[in-house]
Every structure is written in C-alpha cells, then in structure tokens.
Amino acid sequence: MSNNDVIKVSGLTKKFGHFTAVDHISFDVKEGEIFGFLGANGAGKTTAIQMLCGISKPTAGKGTVAGYDILRENEKIKRNIGYMSQKFSLYEDLRVWENIRLFGGIYGLNDKQIADKTEELLTRLKFEDQRNAMVRSLPLGWKQKLAFSVAIFHTPKIVFLDEPTGGVDPAMRRQFWEMIYEAADQGITVFVTTHYMDEAEYCNRVSIMVDGRIDALDSPSALKQQYDAVNMDQVFRKLARKSTRAE
Amino acid sequence: MITVDNLRKNYFSDKSGKFAGIGKENGLSFEVNDGEVFGVIGPDGAGKTTLFRILASLLLPDSGSATMNGIDVVKNYKQIRRIIGYMPGRFSLYQDLSVEENLRFFATVFNTTIEENYDLIKDIYQQIEPFKTRRAGALSGGMKQKLALSCALIHKPDVLILDEPTTGVDPVSRKEFWDMLKRLKEQGIIILVSTAYMDEASRCDRIALMRDGQFIATDTPQGIIDAYAETLWAVQTENMSTSLNDLRSCSEVLSCFAFGDKHHITVEHGFTKEELSGFLKEKGYRNVKIEAISPSVEDCFMALTKD
Known part of the structure; x- marks a missing residue:
C-alpha cells in the first residue's frame, strides 16, 4: 500500500435488510487531493461517507482512512478527520470563540495550542471583531467559512465536506472554494460532495455514484472526454440517467 | 395576476x-x-x-x-x-x-x-x-x-x-x-x-x-443578461489555481472568479485580449485561452452585488 493514500477502500458495502445502499465500492484518495464525491439523491453517498468516518460499520469490504482500519480503529479515525456539512457545522447559540474552544478541546488540543491557533484563525479570516458574536447572528457564508476553519483546526489528514456550499451566495461560494485550495496546498486531503456541477470542475478527481456503485472515477477533463461532454453537468446527466433505483 | x-x-x-x-x-x-x-x-x-x-x-x-x-x-x-x-x-x-x-x-x-x-x-x-x-x-x-x-x-x-x-x-x-x-x-x-x-x-x-x-x-432572464454592462472574458490556463491570483494582480482586471473549468474576469474598458495574453505570458503561462463571452445570470448577480 502506498503511504500517501489517505483513503483506501475495497469492496465497501452496506446493506439495510434486503436493500444494498452501497454496493462494493473501491477507490483511493491521495494526500492533498481534492476529491469530489458526486451522485444523485439516494445514490448512497451519505451512507458511504458514514462508513468512511467510522460512524457506520460496513456489511462487507475493508479499507483504511487516515491510516486506520475502518473496521477496527474507527475511534482513531474520528480523531484524525474533520467533518462539516450544511446541516451541522457549529453551535448556533455559542459565540465564535466558544465554538473554536469547544471543537479544539474535542479534538484533543491543549489550552496553549487552542489559544494560539484561535488568534491565527481569527486573523486569517479577518474575524477579529466577530470573536464574541453569537454564531447564529453571522451570515450563512461567514458561518460556512468559520465552520470549515474549525473542521480543520486540528490539522486533520482529511476533511469531509458534505454539501458545504448549498444556498450560499455566488461570490461566497467561490471564496469558500479558495479556502479549500489553501487547505489542500497545506497537505490536507479534501473529500467533498456538491450538487453544483461547476464545483465538480474544481476537484482533482471526481467519482460519480449511481445506485450504490461508483460508475465513473477520473479527473474532470478525462471524464468530459470519456463521456463526450462539454461540462461536468453533462457527464453527470449521462451517468445518472442509468439509475434504475426507484428511490 | x-x-x-x-x-x-x-x-x-x-x-x-x-x-x-x-x-x-x-x-x-x-x-x-x-x-x-x-x-x-x-x-x-x-x-x-x-x-x-x-x-x-x-x-x-x-x-x-x-x-x-x-x-x-x-x-x-x-x-x-x-x-x-x-x-x-x-x-x-x-x-x-x-x-x-x-x-x-x-x-x-x-x-x-x-x-x-x-x-x-x-x-x-x-x-x-x-x-x-x-x-x-x-x-x-x-x-x-x-x-x-x-x-x-x-x-x-x-x-x-x-x-x-x-x-x-x-x-x-x-x-x-x-x-x-x-x-x-x-x-x-x-x-x-x-x-x-x-x-x-x-x-x-x-x-x-x-x-x-x-x-x-x-x-x-434575457433582459437581465442584456443589461450587463461589464466586459466579460473567460480565461483558461494550464494552472487554474495559480492563475486565479495572478489574474487578480493585474491592475486592469476588475474582478476574477472561478466558473467551472474557466475563470470569468471583468476588465477595464479598452483593455485588449492581446494585452492580457502578454501579461499572462510574462507570468510564465504558456497555454492561455481568452474569449469574450456573454454573461450567465450568476455573472449578473455577482456584478450587481459586488461591494
């Protein structure tokens, strides 16, 4: 196994009764890569992510995330990843600094580390004046930027982003992606889902799930060539049309 | 009604x-x-x-x-x-x-x-x-x-x-x-x-x-697009991530945002594609494509909301 594979899974499967939500998926994600994880609603993305994050046990298959075994070392996985979704990111009724303090503590940083990194984070985001603001009072785009910074506060090997930009205004959405690039440049691997097909173009590689399987996996330019498409939207449509799963 | x-x-x-x-x-x-x-x-x-x-x-x-x-x-x-x-x-x-x-x-x-x-x-x-x-x-x-x-x-x-x-x-x-x-x-x-x-x-x-x-x-939608007053170009280079910042450093470039596999930029009136191409070549880019495009509604929204 190559050392710079941050995710390496083979035959990963999850069944609920007779329903196979995730059907023998195998793939690798390299260190510092921005990996887009696409699929239609109900294709099995969320179930797959839950297995990768160590919160759902696979029915079959094996693999490692951040160097730890997904079957036996799921607690270690949780400590070495970051996670953010549109639905859950920060505590709305805590202040900005309190959220940072809380997540820093959960991820096992000591007080000195948290204090130093908090200043650095607030300065980088130009958030110094918002230190004492309640998170719920921040505009959505700011919240998402803060949530992303908190999700990588403990410099995890990999961060999982589940539809991080849904509903965010166009300029903010792009600023968010510039933060993703910066994190990737620092060596943090980014695993991201999105329904915006222009964002699929910003990924180094993209996988597309259809009915629990990974039906395509390559760089956006290779996928466009393979499916004779002008953009990722067309690639997605061609693949998703093959779905036979009655939701 | x-x-x-x-x-x-x-x-x-x-x-x-x-x-x-x-x-x-x-x-x-x-x-x-x-x-x-x-x-x-x-x-x-x-x-x-x-x-x-x-x-x-x-x-x-x-x-x-x-x-x-x-x-x-x-x-x-x-x-x-x-x-x-x-x-x-x-x-x-x-x-x-x-x-x-x-x-x-x-x-x-x-x-x-x-x-x-x-x-x-x-x-x-x-x-x-x-x-x-x-x-x-x-x-x-x-x-x-x-x-x-x-x-x-x-x-x-x-x-x-x-x-x-x-x-x-x-x-x-x-x-x-x-x-x-x-x-x-x-x-x-x-x-x-x-x-x-x-x-x-x-x-x-x-x-x-x-x-x-x-x-x-x-x-x-067409009316919104027709009212767009900026000069809008789509730019592609061999390194999209570095060219985002390089384009922004050009004083004639007014705004620059990623749009899928291209960057959309608005430029000063009178600035030419040849001038931009020269600027990017000086920054070391070899493979530069620039074309004038008509805006999407998203471009219009961004132009109308820029601070």
Missing part, C-alpha cells in the same frame, strides 16, 4: 438573533402576469421565505399590500388560501400518514376529492403512486417533494407558491422538477418559485434577483 405594492416587513429573527425582513430601504413592488413562472432568486437569508409567507397569508406585512386575482392577502386571507397552493421549504406534510392519506386529507380540507382533480396531478402523482401506502416520513427526498407538490395542487389552485423546492436536490432531479412546472404552467397556473440555484433562472419567464430583503433587478 399578482400585484405587490410597496411591501415591507421588519421583524426580530429568533434564528439569527437580529432584525431581518424585506423592503427595509424600498418596499417591494412587482407584478406577476397570468400564466407566468416568476422566479425569486437569491442566497439564503435574502428574504425569499418572508416574502412568500406574506403572499401565502401566513405572515402580516408591516405596510404595503398584495393581491392575487384581485383578492387582498391580508383582508381576504380566507379566500386567498382557497386559490393558492403553497409548498414551504421545509417538508410540512403529516409524517405519520401514508402518501395517499396525506393527499386525501388535503383534498378533503379543500372540499374536493383526489378523483376530481386527478388529471392535474397525474403526471407527478403517478411516480409515487406505487408507494401510496408508505408513511410520508419514510419517503426519500425526491418522493417527499413530489408528494408535497401533489398536495399543493389537489384543490386546483390559481397560484402555486413554491419556496425553494429544489434545494439539496441533484441536477437531474432538479431538471425533472422544472419540467413538471412547465407542464403546470401550460395549464394556466401562475407559479411563484424561489431558488438559490442561479442556473434555474432560465426556466422562468421573469426573475427577480434578491439580496438583503431587496429586489436588485427584475426582468426576463
């Missing part, structure tokens, strides 16, 4: 812990004609839901007025509720009732039956009919959406109010949803729909771009 005149609503939002609302600077005024699909497009927090709740008679405006087919949404709210179908952003059907029970319930409340208006919902309802005994709470996102639309239509409303029906929905299902709306429009229903996806603008007859409780432009 919908007529909205100088509508304002300012309220303390428990959710954000501060004042929010619509029409703070200028009250909102617009009209929607019969048989039109009118899209309200803007990010979360723009005020789309507040506006729709007022029009659905669920929230009282501070001032201003709105009528639908001549009926006032405040004074004659009971009549309004008979002629509108409202689909809120959050799934609001009865989770413990089955698919069919939900539909029958809404039909009964409006003194009608599923059978009487089956034609109107047939296209949509047939897709979920195989699951009609399933609890609504156990449906997938896409099926919930189809059921909610069926329930909003079952009393044959004149006006359909859809609050972000496609949020969190994948591109293929979104397209299917808009195809359904197109067929409803052909039946003569006025459709008022909100979305945060700018690419859905082209499916509307007219759109309002909304931010911070204000309409910043109202027109046909």
Whole structure:
C-alpha cells in the first residue's frame, strides 16, 4: 500500500435488510487531493461517507482512512478527520470563540495550542471583531467559512465536506472554494460532495455514484472526454440517467 | 395576476438573533402576469421565505399590500388560501400518514376529492403512486417533494407558491422538477418559485434577483443578461489555481472568479485580449485561452452585488 493514500477502500458495502445502499465500492484518495464525491439523491453517498468516518460499520469490504482500519480503529479515525456539512457545522447559540474552544478541546488540543491557533484563525479570516458574536447572528457564508476553519483546526489528514456550499451566495461560494485550495496546498486531503456541477470542475478527481456503485472515477477533463461532454453537468446527466433505483 | 405594492416587513429573527425582513430601504413592488413562472432568486437569508409567507397569508406585512386575482392577502386571507397552493421549504406534510392519506386529507380540507382533480396531478402523482401506502416520513427526498407538490395542487389552485423546492436536490432531479412546472404552467397556473440555484433562472419567464430583503433587478432572464454592462472574458490556463491570483494582480482586471473549468474576469474598458495574453505570458503561462463571452445570470448577480 502506498503511504500517501489517505483513503483506501475495497469492496465497501452496506446493506439495510434486503436493500444494498452501497454496493462494493473501491477507490483511493491521495494526500492533498481534492476529491469530489458526486451522485444523485439516494445514490448512497451519505451512507458511504458514514462508513468512511467510522460512524457506520460496513456489511462487507475493508479499507483504511487516515491510516486506520475502518473496521477496527474507527475511534482513531474520528480523531484524525474533520467533518462539516450544511446541516451541522457549529453551535448556533455559542459565540465564535466558544465554538473554536469547544471543537479544539474535542479534538484533543491543549489550552496553549487552542489559544494560539484561535488568534491565527481569527486573523486569517479577518474575524477579529466577530470573536464574541453569537454564531447564529453571522451570515450563512461567514458561518460556512468559520465552520470549515474549525473542521480543520486540528490539522486533520482529511476533511469531509458534505454539501458545504448549498444556498450560499455566488461570490461566497467561490471564496469558500479558495479556502479549500489553501487547505489542500497545506497537505490536507479534501473529500467533498456538491450538487453544483461547476464545483465538480474544481476537484482533482471526481467519482460519480449511481445506485450504490461508483460508475465513473477520473479527473474532470478525462471524464468530459470519456463521456463526450462539454461540462461536468453533462457527464453527470449521462451517468445518472442509468439509475434504475426507484428511490 | 399578482400585484405587490410597496411591501415591507421588519421583524426580530429568533434564528439569527437580529432584525431581518424585506423592503427595509424600498418596499417591494412587482407584478406577476397570468400564466407566468416568476422566479425569486437569491442566497439564503435574502428574504425569499418572508416574502412568500406574506403572499401565502401566513405572515402580516408591516405596510404595503398584495393581491392575487384581485383578492387582498391580508383582508381576504380566507379566500386567498382557497386559490393558492403553497409548498414551504421545509417538508410540512403529516409524517405519520401514508402518501395517499396525506393527499386525501388535503383534498378533503379543500372540499374536493383526489378523483376530481386527478388529471392535474397525474403526471407527478403517478411516480409515487406505487408507494401510496408508505408513511410520508419514510419517503426519500425526491418522493417527499413530489408528494408535497401533489398536495399543493389537489384543490386546483390559481397560484402555486413554491419556496425553494429544489434545494439539496441533484441536477437531474432538479431538471425533472422544472419540467413538471412547465407542464403546470401550460395549464394556466401562475407559479411563484424561489431558488438559490442561479442556473434555474432560465426556466422562468421573469426573475427577480434578491439580496438583503431587496429586489436588485427584475426582468426576463434575457433582459437581465442584456443589461450587463461589464466586459466579460473567460480565461483558461494550464494552472487554474495559480492563475486565479495572478489574474487578480493585474491592475486592469476588475474582478476574477472561478466558473467551472474557466475563470470569468471583468476588465477595464479598452483593455485588449492581446494585452492580457502578454501579461499572462510574462507570468510564465504558456497555454492561455481568452474569449469574450456573454454573461450567465450568476455573472449578473455577482456584478450587481459586488461591494
């Protein structure tokens, strides 16, 4: 196994009764890569992510995330990843600094580390004046930027982003992606889902799930060539049309 | 026809812990004609839901007025509720009732039956009919959406109010949803729909771009695009991530944002492609493609909201 594979899974499967939500998926994600994880609603993305994050046990298959075994070392996985979704990111009724303090503590940083990194984070985001603001009072785009910074506060090997930009205004959405690039440049691997097909173009590689399987996996330019498409939207449509799963 | 005149609503939002609302600077005024699909497009927090709740008679405006087919949404709210179908952003059907029970319930409340208006919902309802005994709470996102639309239509409303029906929905299902709306429009229903996806603008007859409780432009999608006044180019280089910052460092480049596999830039009047090409070559790029393009609605929104 190559050392710079941050995710390496083979035959990963999850069944609920007779329903196979995730059907023998195998793939690798390299260190510092921005990996887009696409699929239609109900294709099995969320179930797959839950297995990768160590919160759902696979029915079959094996693999490692951040160097730890997904079957036996799921607690270690949780400590070495970051996670953010549109639905859950920060505590709305805590202040900005309190959220940072809380997540820093959960991820096992000591007080000195948290204090130093908090200043650095607030300065980088130009958030110094918002230190004492309640998170719920921040505009959505700011919240998402803060949530992303908190999700990588403990410099995890990999961060999982589940539809991080849904509903965010166009300029903010792009600023968010510039933060993703910066994190990737620092060596943090980014695993991201999105329904915006222009964002699929910003990924180094993209996988597309259809009915629990990974039906395509390559760089956006290779996928466009393979499916004779002008953009990722067309690639997605061609693949998703093959779905036979009655939701 | 919908007529909205100088509508304002300012309220303390428990959710954000501060004042929010619509029409703070200028009250909102617009009209929607019969048989039109009118899209309200803007990010979360723009005020789309507040506006729709007022029009659905669920929230009282501070001032201003709105009528639908001549009926006032405040004074004659009971009549309004008979002629509108409202689909809120959050799934609001009865989770413990089955698919069919939900539909029958809404039909009964409006003194009608599923059978009487089956034609109107047939296209949509047939897709979920195989699951009609399933609890609504156990449906997938896409099926919930189809059921909610069926329930909003079952009393044959004149006006359909859809609050972000496609949020969190994948591109293929979104397209299917808009195809359904197109067929409803052909039946003569006025459709008022909100979305945060700018690419859905082209499916509307007219759109309002909304931010911070204000309409910043109202027109046909083509009209919005025609009013765009900047010089817009699409740029591709062999390294898109570094060229984003390099383009921004060029003093004639006014704005630069990633748009899929290209960067969209606006430039000073009189600046030429050859000059930009020279600038990028000096920065070490060998493979540069620059073309003038016409803007998308997203480009227009960004130009109208730049600070």
